[in-house]
Amino acid sequence: MSIAIGCALEPAIPFAFAHELIRQRKRDLTLIGPISDILFDQLIGAGCVARVEAAWVGNVSAGLGHCYRRALEQGEPRRIEVRDHSNFSIGQALLAGAIGAQYIATKTLLGSDIARTNPTFKESTSPFDGSKELLVPAITPDLAVLACQVADRDGSAELQGPWGVSYEAALAAKSAIVLAEIVPAEIVVRTPNRAIVPATKVVAVVHEPGACHPSSLSRMYQRDHEFFHEYHRATRTALGFDRWIAEWVTGVPDRAAYLRKLGPRWDALDARVKFAPTTEPN
Amino acid sequence: MSIAIGCALEPAIPFAFAHELIRQRKRDLTLIGPISDILFDQLIGAGCVARVEAAWVGNVSAGLGHCYRRALEQGEPRRIEVRDHSNFSIGQALLAGAIGAQYIATKTLLGSDIARTNPTFKESTSPFDGSKELLVPAITPDLAVLACQVADRDGSAELQGPWGVSYEAALAAKSAIVLAEIVPAEIVVRTPNRAIVPATKVVAVVHEPGACHPSSLSRMYQRDHEFFHEYHRATRTALGFDRWIAEWVTGVPDRAAYLRKLGPRWDALDARVKFAPTTEPN
C-alpha cells in the first residue's frame, strides 16, 4: 500500500497516524512525500516500509535520520527501495496524478544524478523545440493522509498555513484520511473554497486535534524543536530506537495518552491555541 | 497584448474592465479564457480583438453571440483569429504556463476536430506506453484580470466561489490586475491561504466592488439574467450593437455611473450584500 503523508513539508505532519501504523505493525508500505521529517525515519526504523519516494528523508532539526541510514547502509531492520525526487519533481508527479495526466515534462533535475537513478523518470526531447526535458510520471498513492486544523464529519477539511503538495497529493490519491478537530459542518462548508480536498474522496475523518506533535500546526501549536534533537540523540543505535518507540509509540495506547505523557511540554507549545476569530468586512 | 479575463467562467466576470478597454479604444487584443460570457462578444463587437483563445464564445443565457458571429461569418467589424479550446485544454495550457512547463500531455480532445484545427496543439504518442496523446502548449498571458470580493492595497485578493481557471491564469500571466472592494490588509493577509494570487504579481488593485454586473459575484450580488437576454435582443444587428455600446459603455464615464444607470435593478440583485461574518471555532 502506498501512502502520501507529511505533504505540507515541515508543519502539519500527521505523526499520530504514523504511530498507529507502527502499533498495528503495518508492513511493506510505500511512503510518498517531499519532506516528512522524522515521520519517515520512524516508520522505516519500525520496519513498516518497503519503499520511499521522497525528496528528503532525515531530521529537519538535526540533519541525518539514523533509521534511514541503517536501512540503506546496513539493511536494518530491512532493505528499502529508494526512488529519489526533488521537491518539485514529486510535486509534479502528484500534480500529474491529480489531473489524470500520465506525466509532466520539466526542466528541473536535468544534469542531476537523481534524473539518472530514479528508474521511473525518462529523459526526452521536447516535441516542440527539441530541447531536453525530464518526464516525471504520475504518482497516484493509494491513500493520502492530511492533518488539518478543522474538518466536518463529511470530510470537508481546512488546512491553514503552507500547503506544500497536500492539495495535489489528496487529489492524486485514490482515498484520503483527514486528522483534525471535527467541527460543525457549517463552519467549513459555508466557505467551501477553504476545503483542501473534496469530501467525496475522504474515507475517514479522525478527531485528533493534537495529531502533529512534534511538528507544528499553524494557529494551533508550535513546533517542538527540542523533541527532534532528543529523537536524534536517542536513536543513534537500533537499540536506542527500539527504546524510543517503546516509550513514545508502542508504550502509549493512543494520541491522547501521548499528549498526556508530554504534559506541561505540550502546553508550552501554545497548544490548544485555536483559531482567532476572523475579522471579515461587513 | 494578451489578456486572460473571465476565468471563473459564468460568475465574477470583470465587465467593468472590459468596458474601460472599449472606452480607451484598445485594439489588437488577444482574449484568453474558457467562457467569458458576453464580455468577449462585446470586445469583439467593439473592434478591440485580433484573436480569441477560448473554449466558448457566446451568451450563456441566450446562446449565440451576435458580434462573434458577425466577426467570423462576415469579418465585421474585423476578422478575428480563433484558437479553439475546450475548458480542460485551456485550463491545462494555463497550468503549464503557471508552473513554467512547456506543455501538458492530455487525453482530452483526441478525435475532436479541435485537436486538428488549433495550430498550437500537437498530437503525439506517449514516451511511456506509446498511447496517443495531445500536447497542449503553455499559454502565458501578458495580463490576467480578476474580479474578487476583497483585496488589500498590496494585491492580496480573495475570490470566494468557484475559481474556474482563475488561479492558473493569474500564475501563468506576466502580471495581474485585481478589481475588488479594497479592505484593510489584515483582513486578507491574516489568512494568507485565501489569497488567490501572490501580491508580487499584482500590478494594480482597483476599488470597484460592482465590477461584475451583469454576472454574479458570490455573496455580493446575483446574476442579472434578463440583462443577458436584453443584450442578445439589442445586438442582433451591428447598428443595434453600436447603440447598446453607446448606451451602456461609451455613454457612461465609469462603473459608478453604470451602476447608477442600473438604479433599482442593481439593488434588486441583492447588491451590496457583503460577506456574512464567518463563524470560526474558538
Added chain:
Amino acid sequence: MTDVSAGELMVAQAAREIRDGETVFVGMRLPLIAFVLAKKTHAPSAIGLFELGIIRDEPAGELLYTMGDNPNVENALWCGPMLAVMGMLQRGEVQAGFIGGAEIDRHGNLNTTAIGADRMHPTVALPGSGGGADIASLAHRLIVIMPHDKRRLREKVDFITSPGYGTGGDWRRRVGLVHGGPSVLITTLGVFRFEDGDAVLASYHPGSSVDDVRANTGWQLRVASDVRETELPSAEVLRIIRGYDPQGFWTRRGE
C-alpha cells in the same frame, strides 16, 4: 400526452441514466433537472460535478440559470479550481456526463463549434465546446439531450467538437480515447441507443411514431427490433419535476 411536455419526458428519461452512487458531470437546464430527479428517486447518493469548480452532494434548492449562480455555490460540498473536477474526469472517476449540441450525427459526434465547411469562415459561428468535448472524451458514458430536427440530426456533422464514435466501430480506441462514448440520445421525439457506435431508435415518444422519427432524422434510421413507445413519467416523477421547475421555465420551453 397533452399534459406531459417533451421536456418533462426527456428529463424523466435522462434521470434513469444516472445510477446510484455515480459521479456525474451535470450541466444546466434539462440535465440539471434530471440530476435533481434522479437524486430524489433512485440515485440518492449520486454526486454532481460542475466544470467551473463545484461539487455538490445535494442539488441547489432553487432553479438555476447558470451553474455559477450563487445558489449553486452556497452549501456546495467543494468549490475551487476547475482542474480538480476535470482531473477527476481524466482520472476516469466520472461515470456519466450530460451534453447537448447544435448537431449530432449517426455515430453520436456532436458539433457545437461552427456550421459550414470552413470552421474559420463559417455559415453560423456556434459558441464552441465549453467543457462538452472534455466530457465526451473522458466520461465513461455520455447522455445526449437535443431537440429533434432534421437539420440537427445529420448524416455527418460539419465539425466534430465532442467526439462520439467517430466513424463507428473501434474508432474511439484508434484515436486514443480510453473509454466512453454516447450511451443514449434523448430527443424531443424519441430515445436512441448506440450499437457498435451507431444510433438505433429504442423508443418514440407518445404522439410520435417510428415514421415520424424517420421523417425528422437526417440519417437512414436504424430501428431496434423491440422498439416501443416511450414510457410516460409517473405521477410522482412529474410532481418532482414540476416542484423544481414550477413555471416550466426549462421543461416547457417553446410550447
Added chain:
Amino acid sequence: MTDVSAGELMVAQAAREIRDGETVFVGMRLPLIAFVLAKKTHAPSAIGLFELGIIRDEPAGELLYTMGDNPNVENALWCGPMLAVMGMLQRGEVQAGFIGGAEIDRHGNLNTTAIGADRMHPTVALPGSGGGADIASLAHRLIVIMPHDKRRLREKVDFITSPGYGTGGDWRRRVGLVHGGPSVLITTLGVFRFEDGDAVLASYHPGSSVDDVRANTGWQLRVASDVRETELPSAEVLRIIRGYDPQGFWTRRGE
C-alpha cells in the same frame, strides 16, 4: 577577527549576493539571516520564497528553526501550494537561491544524497535534495554556503544531487539547463567565484590564508590574480546580524 564568527562573516558575504528587487529562494539558518540582513541594508524590496509554499516581503520577526514555523506563516504575503513557488522558479522568475550541501566539487556540483560509490548501498545515506536540486537547476544564480573541509570540498562528488557546472564549460547548456549555476561559494575559510564553471578563490577570511585554503580543499586550488582578504562586516551589519540571532544560535555554531 576574534569577535567576528565565521558564521557572521559568511552571512555578511552572502547578503551582498542579493540585489534589491530580486526574488530569492531563501532557505533556513545562515541564508535566512543573510536575507534578513540584505532586506535591512541594500535590498529592502527583495522578495523571499520558501519552497513549502510561502512568499514573504518582510522576514518573520523572530528567529526561525524551520521554514514551516508559525512565525514564518503569520503575515506571509502569500501561503499555499508549493507548485506556485516552484512554478515561479521554472518560469525563470527567481533570480537567486541559497543552498548548502555535504559535498561540493570544483565545478560547483553538490551532493546531499549519499556518500559512496553506490547510491543504493551508500557509506552514508544523506537526506537528499529537498528543493536544492530544483533551485540549482532553475534559479538564475546559486549562492552556496558550506563549512570548509577537505572531505567536503572534493575533486569529484559521489553523486550530483544539485547540478553546478557539471564537468565545466558549456555542460549546463548541453544537459538542457537554460541558465543558472553557482555564482559564489562561501565557506568558513573563504569566498570562491566561478570562471568557466571552475571555482576560483576570490578571498580568504581574516585568520586564514591562500595556503590554509589550499590545504583544506580537495581539488587543485585556482586563485584569482586579485585575491585578497575578505572584508570584515561593518559594525552596522554585525548589529543587524546579532539583533536577529542574539544567542548566536545559527551564526556562532561550533565555536
